[in-house]
Amino acid sequence: QRAYRQKGAVYHLNTERPYQCTVCGQAFSQKMNLARHMQRHTGEKPYQCQLCPMRFNQKCNLERHVRCHTGERPFHCTFCAKSFNSKSNLSRHEACHLVRASPKMAALANFSI
Incomplete structure (x- = not known):
């Protein structure tokens, strides 16, 4: 767990941003963050709720939404x-x-x- 926190600190403190959006120019330190950002421009929402037509660009947002259907309040x-x-x-x-x-x-x- 300590190693994970240290790795997170490296990303957090990193000021180098080599991954740049070709649409708006915003830059990112991690390729994954650029890919997630690009979904804003493309409108891609790969995660669909199985209980209604709602779609989401991130799995965590779908998981939070499903709680509306299940009534789960953790x-x-x-x-x-x-x-x-x-x-x-x-x-x-x-x-x-x-x-x-x-x-x-x-x-x-x-x-x-």
């Missing part, structure tokens, strides 16, 4: 009994608890989201 608030289908919705909700507790803490929570 992200639980540490302050109350509410649960959410995405981590971002949970973070936004937990910030509400922090606003009530302390405006300064809420500002810090919004900064890290």
